[in-house]
Amino acid sequence: MIRLIYIFDKIGRLNKLDTSLFLVKTESDIDMVVNAAQLLKTKCIVCSTDQETLEKSWEKLGGNIDRYLLVDEDDGIYEVQMGDQGISGKQLKAGLDQADVLFFGKDSTMEELILLKQSQPKIVLGDLQLYTLDYYEVWQHYRQIADHIFLTVLTKEGKPEVVDWTRDESNNIELSIVLPIYNVGKYLEACIESLTQWNADYFEIIAVNDGSTDNSLEILNRLAQNDKRIRVITKENGGCASARKKGMELARGRYIGFVDPDDFTTPDMFYLLHRRALLGGYEVAYCGYNEYYETTKKHLPIISDNLYHPYNLGTINPKEIRNLIITSQIAIWRCIYKAEFLKREGITFKEDIRRFDDLPFKFEVLAKARSVVSLIDFMYFYRLERPGQDISANDDRLFVHFAIFKHLDDLVKELGEAEITDLLQITKINTHLWALSKLQEKFKREYKKGVKKDLKTNMGIIRSALVALRYRDKKFMMKSLLLSLGFING
Amino acid sequence: MKPFVTFVVPAYNVANYIEDCIYSILNQSEKDFKIVIVDDGSTDGETPHICKRFAEQYPDRIEAIFQQNKGLGGARNTGLISVDSKYVMFLDSDDFLDLNFIKYIKMFEKEYSEMQIDMIFTLPIIYDDLQKIFYDWHDVALFDRIFMHNPYCIPAINPDLYELEVSACRKLFSTEFLKRIDFKFDENLKYEDFFPHFYTLSLARNCLGFRGTSFYYRVNRVGQITSLRNSARLDIVKVLEKTYQYVASLNDIRIMRSFLRQSVVFTKWCISNSTPEIRAELVDKLSVFYAQLPKHIVDEYCKLEGSRRNKLYIKAIRSKFLTKYLKDYIYFELLKSVKNNV
Numbered sequence: 001m002i003r004l005i006y007i008f009d010k011i012g013r014l015n016k017l018d019t020s021l022f023l024v025k026t027e028s029d030i031d032m033v034v035n036a037a038q039l040l041k042t043k044c045i046v047c048s049t050d051q052e053t054l055e056k057s058w059e060k061l062g063g064n065i066d067r068y069l070l071v072d073e074d075d076g077i078y079e080v081q082m083g084d085q086g087i088s089g090k091q092l093k094a095g096l097d098q099a100d101v102l103f104f105g106k107d108s109t110m111e112e113l114i115l116l117k118q119s120q121p122k123i124v125l126g127d128l129q130l131y132t133l134d135y136y137e138v139w140q141h142y143r144q145i146a147d148h149i150f151l152t153v154l155t156k157e158g159k160p161e162v163v164d165w166t167r168d169e170s171n172n173i174e175l176s177i178v179l180p181i182y183n184v185g186k187y188l189e190a191c192i193e194s195l196t197q198w199n200a201d202y203f204e205i206i207a208v209n210d211g212s213t214d215n216s217l218e219i220l221n222r223l224a225q226n227d228k229r230i231r232v233i234t235k236e237n238g239g240c241a242s243a244r245k246k247g248m249e250l251a252r253g254r255y256i257g258f259v260d261p262d263d264f265t266t267p268d269m270f271y272l273l274h275r276r277a278l279l280g281g282y283e284v285a286y287c288g289y290n291e292y293y294e295t296t297k298k299h300l301p302i303i304s305d306n307l308y309h310p311y312n313l314g315t316i317n318p319k320e321i322r323n324l325i326i327t328s329q330i331a332i333w334r335c336i337y338k339a340e341f342l343k344r345e346g347i348t349f350k351e352d353i354r355r356f357d358d359l360p361f362k363f364e365v366l367a368k369a370r371s372v373v374s375l376i377d378f379m380y381f382y383r384l385e386r387p388g389q390d391i392s393a394n395d396d397r398l399f400v401h402f403a404i405f406k407h408l409d410d411l412v413k414e415l416g417e418a419e420i421t422d423l424l425q426i427t428k429i430n431t432h433l434w435a436l437s438k439l440q441e442k443f444k445r446e447y448k449k450g451v452k453k454d455l456k457t458n459m460g461i462i463r464s465a466l467v468a469l470r471y472r473d474k475k476f477m478m479k480s481l482l483l484s485l486g487f488i489n490g
Numbered sequence: 491m492k493p494f495v496t497f498v499v500p501a502y503n504v505a506n507y508i509e510d511c512i513y514s515i516l517n518q519s520e521k522d523f524k525i526v527i528v529d530d531g532s533t534d535g536e537t538p539h540i541c542k543r544f545a546e547q548y549p550d551r552i553e554a555i556f557q558q559n560k561g562l563g564g565a566r567n568t569g570l571i572s573v574d575s576k577y578v579m580f581l582d583s584d585d586f587l588d589l590n591f592i593k594y595i596k597m598f599e600k601e602y603s604e605m606q607i608d609m610i611f612t613l614p615i616i617y618d619d620l621q622k623i624f625y626d627w628h629d630v631a632l633f634d635r636i637f638m639h640n641p642y643c644i645p646a647i648n649p650d651l652y653e654l655e656v657s658a659c660r661k662l663f664s665t666e667f668l669k670r671i672d673f674k675f676d677e678n679l680k681y682e683d684f685f686p687h688f689y690t691l692s693l694a695r696n697c698l699g700f701r702g703t704s705f706y707y708r709v710n711r712v713g714q715i716t717s718l719r720n721s722a723r724l725d726i727v728k729v730l731e732k733t734y735q736y737v738a739s740l741n742d743i744r745i746m747r748s749f750l751r752q753s754v755v756f757t758k759w760c761i762s763n764s765t766p767e768i769r770a771e772l773v774d775k776l777s778v779f780y781a782q783l784p785k786h787i788v789d790e791y792c793k794l795e796g797s798r799r800n801k802l803y804i805k806a807i808r809s810k811f812l813t814k815y816l817k818d819y820i821y822f823e824l825l826k827s828v829k830n831n832v
Contacts (some may be wrong), residue, residue, distance in 0.1 A: 035589075162622040280621050316620055316710065370710070371620055416765045418818075 019043045021099035021119055023071075025107035030057045032105065032127075037064045045099060047071050049112065051080075058082045069096070073111050101125065102146075110137060117141060126151045135163050136275045143167070143202075153279060157313055161280040168254075175203040175255045175274050175336065178247030180240045185215040187262040187383065192223055192230065195259065197267035203274075205230045207261075208247045211237030216261075241349040241357035248348065257336040258358075262383050263292070269379035273336045280314055282373045284365060286335040289380035301378035305329065314373035322419065325366045326426045326471060332358040334380040337365065350407055355393070355400045360407050363427065367411070367420050396443055398435045402450050405431075409457050421458050422467045428455060429468065429480050436488060448486050455484045494522040494596055495662065496575040499583050500565030501529050505536035507584040507711070512544055514586035516551070520593035525552045526569040531559030563675030563682035566658075570668065577610070577662045584711060585614070585659065588703040595662070595700055602642065608694035610662040611637070611654060612704035620710040627707070629655050637699030645691045652748035656687035656756075660704065667694065676732075680725040684756070685733045688749060692740055723768055726760055727775040734783070743790055750791040754800050761816065770817045777813040780804060 020042050022033045030053070037044050046061070047069035048054050054068050070078040077096055102121035104113065106129055113133075124146045128135060135153050142149055143165070151163040177195060181188065195205055207230060209217050217234065224230040235246055244258060255277060257270060269287065277285035288307050290299040306328035310320055342348070345368045349357050366372075405428055412421045432451045439447055455464060461484045468480035482488045497515055501508050508527075515525055527541045538556060545554035557568055566580050581587070599607065613633055616625040627633075636643060636650050645651045663673075671693045675682045691697075730753055737749045757776055764772055780788075788808065792801050806812040 160623055164622050314621075316618070418766050 019045060019097065019099040020101040020103065021045045021047065021096075021116065021121065023102070023104040023108050023112060023116065024048045024053055024057055025105055026053075027056070029105040029107075030060055032103070033057060033065075034060055036103065037061060042100070043067075045069060047077070047116075049073070054080060054082075071112055071115060073115065077115070104128075106132060108133060110134070113138060114141060117145065120145055122147045124149045124151075128152070129154045130156050135279060139163060139165065139278065140200075155279070155313075159313055161314070163279055164281055165278070171252050172202055173204050173252040173254075175257065175270060176247075176251035176253035176339075177203065177205045177257045177259055177270060178244055178251060179205065179207045179259055179261045180210055180243030180247065181207055181212060181216050181220065181261050182210045182237070182240065182243070183212050183214045183216060184261045185212075185219055187264075188216055188219050189223070191259065191261045191264045194264040194267060195270065196223075196227055196229065198271045200271070201229070203229065203270065204251075204253065206247045206250055207232050208243040209234045210240070210243040211235065238351065239354045239357075241353055242351045244357070245349040245351060248342070251339060254339055255336045256339050256342065258332050260333050260382075262386060263333065264381050264383075266379040266381075270336070272375055272377065272379070276373055276375055277336055277338070280371070280373065281338070282314060282371045283338045283341040283369045284335055284372045285375065286372075287375040287380065288378035289331070289334050289382050290378050292381040292383050294383055294385040299381055302329075303378075307374045307376045311372060311374035312376050314371065316371045318370070319419075321366060321369055321372050322423055324372065325363060325423045326430070331382070332362055332365075333382075335365075341369065353400060353404055353407070355397055356404060359431070360404050360411075363408055363424070364411060367415065367423075394438045394440050398439055398443070399447065399450070401431055401435060402454055405454055405457075412458070422471070425455070425458060425464055425467050426471050429464075429476075429483060432483060433479065433488070444489065448488075451483060452486050461485070493524045493575040495577040495579055495592060496524045496526060496573045496665075497579050497581045497587075498566055498569035498573065499525060499527045499581050500562055500569065501527055501532060501537050501541060501583045502559070502562075502565070503532045503534040503537055504583040505532075505534055505540060507708070508537065508540055510586050511581065511583050512552070514589075515581075516548065517589065518587065518592045519590050520596060522596065523551070523592055524573075524575060526572060527552065527554045528565040528569040529554065529556045530561070530565040531557060560677050561680075561682070563679070564677040566675050566682075567677065570674075573665050575665060578665050578668065579662050580658050581705060582659055582707075584708045585705050586617075586708075587705045588615075591702070591704055594702045595704070598641075598700055598702070599698070602696075602698060605642075605696050606664075606666075607696050607698055608664050608667040609690065610698045610700055611651075612660050612662065612700045613702075614657075614660050614705050614707045615703055617706040617708050618710050619708050624706070627655070627660075629653075633699060634701075637701065641699045641701070643697045643699060645694055645697060649742070649744040649748060651697060652688065652691055652745055653751065656683045656752060658683040658686055659707070661690075663690070676729075679729055680722045681729045681756075684726075684729045684752075685736070687752075688733055688737055688745070692736075692745065721768060721771075723760055723764055724772060724775060726757060727772070727779055730757075730776075730779055734779075743787075746787055747791050747794060750788070750804070751795065751800070754804055758800075758803060773807070773813060773817045777807050777810070777816075780808045781810070783808075 020036070022029070022036070022044065024030055024033060024046055025048065033046060043066045044064065045067045046054070046057050046065050048057070049071050051070065054070065058068065068080040068082055070080050072078065096116070096119045099119040099121050101123045102116060102119060102125065104126045106127055108128070110133060124142050126138065128151060130153055135151050138151065139149055147167045149163060149165045153161050153163065155161055179191070192205065207220050209220060209232065220232045224232050233246065233250060235243070248256060255274060257273070259265065273285050273287060276282070288301060288303070288305055290301045292299040306324055311324070315321060347361065347364050347368065349361055353360065408424055412424050436444065436447065459467070461481065464484055465477045465481045469477040479488065499511060512525065512527070515523060527544065529538050529541045532538055541554040544552050553572065555568055557565070560568070570578065595610065599610065611633070613630065614627050616627060618625065632650070632653055636648065643651060671690070673686070673690065675686060733749060737745055761769060761772060788804060792804070795801050806816055
């Protein structure tokens with residue numbers, strides 16, 4: 001049994017509580033009740049599905065317990081009178097009064113828990129293993145009733161994790177998905193349909209229409225009429241960053257996800273992400289993605305991506321989290337973020353950056369996040385070969401990188417940690433190398449000038465090469481040297 | 491009758507956590523205790539109110555003291571004055587006790603009641619506030635090695651005790667023992683646990699190791715201000731100097747070796763968790779400190795040190811030429827990639 005004792009501590013001080021209900025299935029559950037009954041000054045009710053367990057708990061607990069109940073999945077609940085010789089035979093069909101706390105152990109089944117819902121517990125405490133009982137299902141059943149749900153879960157990998165959830169009276173939304181929309185009428189419907197197939201009522205889609213000039217708004221309004229979970233917000237054109245920022249401000253969910261309206265997802269992507277993030281209260285949860293080719297309609301999962309150990313188990317090691325900045329192409333659209341975390345750290349989008357606004361956002365998130373988890377599942381489809389895409393830019397639009405890195409330079413200065421500064425340097429080298437390989441010949445001269453200056457803001461040439469060696473290899477070190485000297489031509 | 495144990499709980503801007511801590515003591519299955527809360531000039535406005543409310547609610551169990559800010563050590567000293575129980579424990583306000591701690595440790599201590607026990611070592615459990623998960627304490631293996639067969643131990647005979655983590659919270663001190671050696675924490679310095687660890691152990695006669703869970707040590711709490719960014723980190727050098735002088739006066743090479751190992755582990759951690767400016771200054775000062783240690787002592791330490799990284803580190807920091815490389819974390823990281831042959 002994982003340490004439920006700690007929870008007893010917290011409950012112990014809530015003297016307002018009247019009744020606790022224990023679902024007892026095994027010997028260790030009985031021990032738990034013995035421990036708890038000492039501490040709780042509440043009325044205690046023990047219930048079980050078989051008489052033997054009830055008799056055993058009577059032996060150990062005796063008169064400390066007020067009521068013994070026998071739960072039958074088909075017939076309902078019976079009151080059992082206990083005498084000196086165990087069960088004294090009397091069995092009366094009984095209703096279940098309101099109980100303030102519900103405890104259950106590993107061997108409980110979903111049917112029993114659904115039956116016990118009628119006790120309307122304010123606090124649900126459970127100890128379960130992932131392969132016997134699904135925590136998400138328990139949570140879904142009790143989230144309407146209970147104020148506080150605390151479940152200790154042993155995952156398949158053998159890692160203990162915790163669901164610690166408190167109901168927010170003012171709002172019912174768990175997850176907000178923000179869509180910045182600008183002239184994507186052709187793809188919009190497919191995108192939103194892929195999201196709305198998840199039939200939960202506790203997520204919302206915030207579609208921010210950024211002054212589209214095509215039929216996007218009409219499509220949105222039509223979709224929103226049929227589905228109350230879609231909120232349409234209209235604003236004047238201000239760029240993708242401003243639309244995302246607006247959506248983020250209006251989001252009510254505890255988690256926020258961003259989807260590009262020209263892409264689409266598998267129907268269960270956000271269900272699975274939320275499910276994973278809820279277990280352990282992770283600040284960032286992400287999954288893998290596919291590249292989807294518009295012309296051939298084929299997709300390709302990107303497997304050379306940092307989805308695997310230790311991230312799939314969930315990590316709280318800042319070094320591992322920061323390494324994600326350089327080892328994976330975490331685009332913002334395949335993650336969900338804890339809203340509380342974004343607010344606490346003041347992370348938002350920079351409106352003055354018109355393109356690639358996800359780069360600084362991603363950097364800031366990973367530099368500051370305290371817990372991250374990944375799902376090894378390729379659920380997002382990233383549409384390529386679409387005309388007018390940012391990623392296919394090869395002219396002076398790429399000069400926006402210098403503005404982005406100026407923001408990030410300020411950020412790392414404020415954080416004042418050498419390691420993050422170095423990771424920024426690697427990011428700079430990578431990005432500039434990529435940009436130079438794309439850029440048209442006539443812009444290269446000017447771009448290279450900018451690169452030289454940009455790479456020198458935080459550190460000298462030698463140090464920069466050393467950093468490249470530390471995080472990558474000798475080849476990358478040479479590239480870094482050549483780039484800072486302006487010898488690389490793409 | 492005197493209570494069995496008094497908990498001295500310093501409180502400085504911990505309104506979110508102190509209730510957990512105090513209630514975890516009040517909820518104990520054995521009620522043989524007193525609590526002294528020392529509000530160390532909190533500035534958040536709430537903490538003093540909470541302390542006052544507790545003292546009014548449980549006047550026979552809880553005493554609240556309010557004082558100007560004197561630091562953790564100063565607050566503990568103030569709390570210590572009024573203690574009259576058999577044992578005293580310094581609990582931090584963001585930690586919380588195990589439910590049955592007093593009950594079990596009282597039973598455990600009773601077996602040794604004919605002896606004059608000076609210190610009882612306990613084994614806390616780390617509680618990760620971020621993920622609500624529990625971990626073992628860092629030195630479980632060593633603790634078990636020392637106390638596995640016999641929970642009774644004399645520091646003069648078994649100097650392995652010095653290698654245990656320096657934290658003052660994890661020990662129960664006999665009040666009489668602290669009075670006898672006229673013990674006080676340093677008021678102006680951070681890292682107030684380091685010197686007392688060596689000081690009290692060198693004077694203690696009978697120690698016990700209690701294997702049951704004592705308290706839950708909270709890590710990763712939201713809004714925790716790590717002392718990373720301020721110059722208090724430099725206090726470590728003063729603490730090391732003071733401790734070194736004391737340990738040298740004991741003239742026992744085994745204790746000296748433990749001191750060096752503890753200091754190496756501790757300063758390595760300090761260096762890798764500092765901002766660049768403080769890091770440079772810290773390495774300079776540490777280098778001066780380590781360079782003045784007599785060579786035979788360092789050699790003696792290196793002879794029995796199992797970790798190659800630690801050996802390399804102490805050699806590098808003693809040499810004037812290599813010190814400048816330690817200032818840059820890149821080289822420090824490269825040091826970490828040295829293979830450890832244990």
